[in-house]
Amino acid sequence: MTETSKRYLGVLTVSMLMLSGCKSPPPDYRNPVSLPAYTQGDAAAGQEIYNDACAQCHTLNPGHNNKGPQLMNVYGAPAADLNDYAYSDALKNTHWVWDANRLDHYIADAMKALPDTKMLADPMPDAKERADVIAYLSTLRQEKPTTLNQ
Ligand code: HEC
Numbered sequence: 001m002t003e004t005s006k007r008y009l010g011v012l013t014v015s016m017l018m019l020s021g022c023k024s025p026p027p028d029y030r031n032p033v034s035l036p037a038y039t040q041g042d043a044a045a046g047q048e049i050y051n052d053a054c055a056q057c058h059t060l061n062p063g064h065n066n067k068g069p070q071l072m073n074v075y076g077a078p079a080a081d082l083n084d085y086a087y088s089d090a091l092k093n094t095h096w097v098w099d100a101n102r103l104d105h106y107i108a109d110a111m112k113a114l115p116d117t118k119m120l121a122d123p124m125p126d127a128k129e130r131a132d133v134i135a136y137l138s139t140l141r142q143e144k145p146t147t148l149n150q
Contacts, residue, residue: 027062030081039135041136046134046136050133053122062142063147070085071140073141076138077098094114104134107134108124108125
């Protein structure tokens, strides 16, 4: 390969990287909500269940989505609210709000609650476990991180 074509390739690679960089949306964040915490479950137990059943697909860090969207401030928030995560059309079109009742049905069996959802998690048939997870989610509240500029 000649020097010129090497340089050309280098420039091409850099421009492609820059282009693809422009495509990913900036990190997004859910505003904190004012719903009181959900107390019909045990948040400490819920944290352990969350770590076992949810954390492999969800982080709790704004700007860091995994297979699923990060879940900070999700309790009481509108569904599919993050611009930096590619939600299913099914979830985007629900216009749901994640109150305890919605979360309960979705966590129990996401595919049943919303057949075209992207959330392929195991169903959670135990109502007490779901109440604990919801109690835990309701404690997750964070002001806008200063690193996110929106
Ligand atoms: C196998 C991966 C996976 C597991 C395990 C999983 N989720 Fe999800 N979750 C997803 C995906 C993917 C989506 C996006 C759904 C869509 O766009 O239809 C999602 C979406 C959600 C949403 C909607 C968030 C929003 O911004 O509207 C909530 C709430 C949620 N999950 C809670 C949970 C909880 C609680 C658990 C554990 C009990 C769990 N998930 C387990 C993959 C997973």
